[in-house]
Amino acid sequence: MPNRSQRSALYKSHPELILNLGSCLAVLAIVAIVSYLVMRERSNIELSAARSASNIVQLIESDIVRNVELYDLSLLGLIQAAKQPHLQTLPAELRQQVYFNQAFTTPVRGDILLLDAQGNVAADSTSVVPRQAKFADSNVFQAHRQSPDTGLVISPPFKARLGSLNWCISFSRRISGANGEFLGVAAGAMRLSYFTDLFTRLDIGRDSSINLLNTDGVLLARQSSNPDDPLIGANFSDRPNFKRLLADGKGSFAGHSGSSGKAKLYTFARVAELPLIVVVARSADEIFASWRRTALLVSCATGVLCIGILWLTLLLGRELRRRHSAEQDLAELAATDSLTGLANRRQLDQVLRREWARAQRNHRPLAVLMVDVDHFKAFNERHGHPGGDEALREVAAAIGRSIRRPADLAARYGGEEFLVVLPETERHGAQTLAERIRSTVETLPPFGDDCVPVTVSIGIGCYTPGAQQDLATLLGCADDALYCAKRNGRNRVETAT
Secondary structure, X not given: OOOHHHHHHXXXXXXXXXXXXXXHHHHHHHHHHHHHHHHHHHHHHHHHHHHHHHHHHHHHHHXXXXXXXXXXXXXXXXXXXXXXXXXXXXXXXXXXXXXOOOOOOOOOOOOEEEEEOOOEEEXXXXXOOOOOOEOOOOHHHHHHHXXXXXXXXXXXXXXXXXXXXXXXXXXXXXXXXXOOOEEEEEEEEEEHHHHHHHHHOOOOOOOOEEEEXXXXXXXXXXXXXXXXXXXXXXXXXXXHHHHHHHHHOEEEEEEEOOOOOOEEXXXXXXXXXXXXXXXXXXXXXXXXXXXXXXXXXXXXXXXXXXXXHHHHHHHHHHHHHHHHHHHHHHHHHHXXXXXXXXXXXXXXXXXXXXXXXXXXXXXXXXXXXXXXXXXXXXXXXXXXXXXXXXXXXXXXXXXXXXXXXXXXXXXXXXXXXXXXEEEOOOHXXXXXXXXXXXXXXXXXXXXXXXXXXXXXXXXXXXXXXXXXXXXXXXXXXXXXXXXXXXXXXXXXXXXXX
């Protein structure tokens, strides 16, 4: 992991990269935090909806259990009374009152019948004179006749044979004699509209429903505003959702309706030990409607904020680029000679110290070329200072063209003198480059009507690894070689010995 100084150097060298990276991380952090909060709010809403539906399920379950218990008590009372032979001597009206609990058997719920061993109506809770009907062919009656241990039987939904009860379910018990012989059946019919009225009083919203099914998957009651929903008596035993709630017994899960294909939140419970299941199916669209609006608003606000951060980052990055470019321009101006375009004396001193230290450290050779324009004072007198400046620019350009390696440096040393620094260059290589510079300058076109070409004299100073020498000595050697070239006729290259 980079230390503090390394991080500081990285920031100084790549400020825009650090800025962009920081902004992207900030945007990602904002998006991650907002996404987490939004999804947590969704989970809370789903949990709250499941709790609300569970309360409704428990309320309905309690009401169903209470009604079943009342029916069962009435049936047990009817069976007990039917076994009393002296009741047959009572007047019909009094006998009916003894048989049936008038406080419970109201038209809202249904009626209770006493059937004899042949399936005929022996007593009727709604009439002193029993209504005539025969139930010997019904599956429930046959089940009681064949098995003495059936207990309380809840039938599938059926259309009532007597009266106008419409869809009903029945609760029935077998009446057995002292020796276990079959004497008949006590049966109570319960209107399924009672459950529908109960469900209607519970507001669960549009596209949601409350359902009562038996364990065979038959729909007994339903409250829903959708006219296309399945009708009473529809069978759901082959639906995956029913198989799941039948296996779990109680709980909640999210799924899709097998009828409409819409997303639903199902909350369900088995009614005590009875073969009945209460299911509340809440529409996911309704549950998450307010959450979707909030999520959309928060997402838009977060998007605007993130776009704003990125936009400001781009603006700041542009300003950093401009500042960096301006600093580079200033640094280049500070290191460049304004007349010749080569490195100035300040830049030359820095490079010389750096290359000298590197040569000492790595035990590598170093060469310097001292270049001086011949007879420059006389040239200035002939062409004036503008002409002299132009000649210096042309010589500087020729020196710059002759240098091929990026590490080499050509600089103006002062006046008409130039210095070329050649890292890792031995004597032969320095001589070759010096001769190239000399010949390039010599081939420059003449200035005006002057028939005398511009030439340069070059002195070479070389450092050999292991020699007892310092930088000042190296420059002094190059300067001595330069004056040797001038004494020997100028327009030539000399190397210090």
